[in-house]
Amino acid sequence: MKLLTPFIRRSLQTATAAGLLALAWPLGAADGDQALLDKAKSLFQPLPASSALADSTPQRVALGKALFFETRVSNDGRLGCATCHNPAFYGADALALSVGVNGKVLPRNASTVFNTSLLISQHFGGNRATVEEQAVKALLSPLAYGNTSYEQVEKKLQVLGYQSWFEKAFAGDAKPLSADNWGKAIGAYERTLLTPSPFDRFLKGDTQALSTQAKLGLNKFIDTGCAGCHSGVSVGGQMYQKFGITQDYWLATGSTEKEAFKGYDKGRFHDTKNEADAFIFKVPQLRNVAVTPPYFHDGSVASLPQAVRVMAQLQLGKQLSADDVAHIVSFLESLSGEVPADFAKAPVLPVAPH
């Protein structure tokens, strides 16, 4: 090992990150913490300090936070971002399928908003490129906010008293209060919602940040092949993958046919109509997975150990032992971060002027 030049070592690590795990694993070698840390660092990165865009400002973030909690813009006056992305549930909603405007059941489970700005795209189908685009398009979705036009949204925001908020946040714009800026503000806010966890401390070199069991789990997570998809800064969320490689996913998850999909959810196919996209979903990030049940795109599995077993079987054709599952769960628990203090504190929203 020591004979490898840094260059070759780095190259092998890069190969690892690219998925050539079988080649790279021997680099981990010993059971020692440092070897595990090196192995982990080739696959994962700690959270950045921020994912803010260059034009983010405190005013923009404050506006975005208010809008995130604002329900009066939706068709029934009850739905806001925070409805499905609730501080009390680690930025998710603890439901199998979320519920949108006017009580309409959404076709998929709501992922946590935490760290989502770092993902390759938004939604399980990846049909939203950025958090900003997601926020804007939700306004007109008949299942989400249920508005009929952006003009309607802008009028509502004016009546509620948001004009001066937008003017402060988008001072240079010809039209500060706009649906586009709704998206930019909410995006600016969501980009602050990162949740550093014990695993980040580990990745930064503190090998005592993980328990012995969590380290066993991390090693098993990598050796089993989970990190082939669940890698990168968000431990997933960086690629698309077929769900159900060894068999149809519903045989293992207990998923039922859904009216919204006229059968089983075929993932990206429903957006692209391309058969090659059938059952292709965005790989979910695993940050905060232990605190955001239930699991999978349809919330069909409530238990994390069961979700781990299902994934090993469906995606990798492996039957994990009870110990392996327990260790991996312990590792996944190390991905739970603190709820960002600012997110936990509800904003006080403007009251429409008398």
Place this chain on the structure above:
Amino acid sequence: MKLLTPFIRRSLQTATAAGLLALAWPLGAADGDQALLDKAKSLFQPLPASSALADSTPQRVALGKALFFETRVSNDGRLGCATCHNPAFYGADALALSVGVNGKVLPRNASTVFNTSLLISQHFGGNRATVEEQAVKALLSPLAYGNTSYEQVEKKLQVLGYQSWFEKAFAGDAKPLSADNWGKAIGAYERTLLTPSPFDRFLKGDTQALSTQAKLGLNKFIDTGCAGCHSGVSVGGQMYQKFGITQDYWLATGSTEKEAFKGYDKGRFHDTKNEADAFIFKVPQLRNVAVTPPYFHDGSVASLPQAVRVMAQLQLGKQLSADDVAHIVSFLESLSGEVPADFAKAPVLPVAPH
């Protein structure tokens, strides 16, 4: 005035508080701040430091706060106390009529949870004696949490991991985790949700705490007769009264017949079936009224100035001038308190053990 003994003076003030306003008003005499303060003190009291029951403990309050935000106990997994009593909307929900479990529209507007523990009873019809009773009975209401039995609720709480929370909060109880203790914990929490306002500082002697306009409004509020019902520590909420004395209320409010009531809402009659209770409602508190639109038991009026005009006309047969309305609104704004810091901060709820 100075010839009155303290005893007689106090007797007259007591008479004032009891509603004999015509007799007592002259005591206010001059326009000076002190006279207004004396007049106000005969009708209103500042908030107490707490309305906690004797057995309240920090553990009980912490549990109550978690349960207040807990949605997984409801039939559809979406409804908690905080759904209708949202920190972002000063403990109310900014809807005309609230929405309960499974999207069912509730028959009445949700009042703010702030200071509600100080009121004579809960709900517009006063059919819940205390905040504790309200919290318990909501669990089985088909419109609220929609559970079918308390055993079902207790089982849900156990599965979610609340056993140890209840054991800490109700250490001496033979059965700590119980629906009854759900009510006690939530009540203990709600009793902490008091919102001192500029008007409290005024009542405590700081006559500069109110603007000149607010003082004019306070004086007009009293002189018009509003304080005949809206008095006491919560500026209302201490008695029942007919809504619509000079004419049927819907002629002024624009209220429409409601299916839930097979016509117009007749207030306490729907609970007591006693014709004497027809159109009798609990007088709402006015603390935070300026920040918790829309108004009245059915949220039929969105504008505070309009609500003030309607009340003067319907209850007192008076047409207020535009200036009077503006002044009274200014006084009512002085009843807005800060959102309690603890309420604004969402709790982190337990995740069901794996």
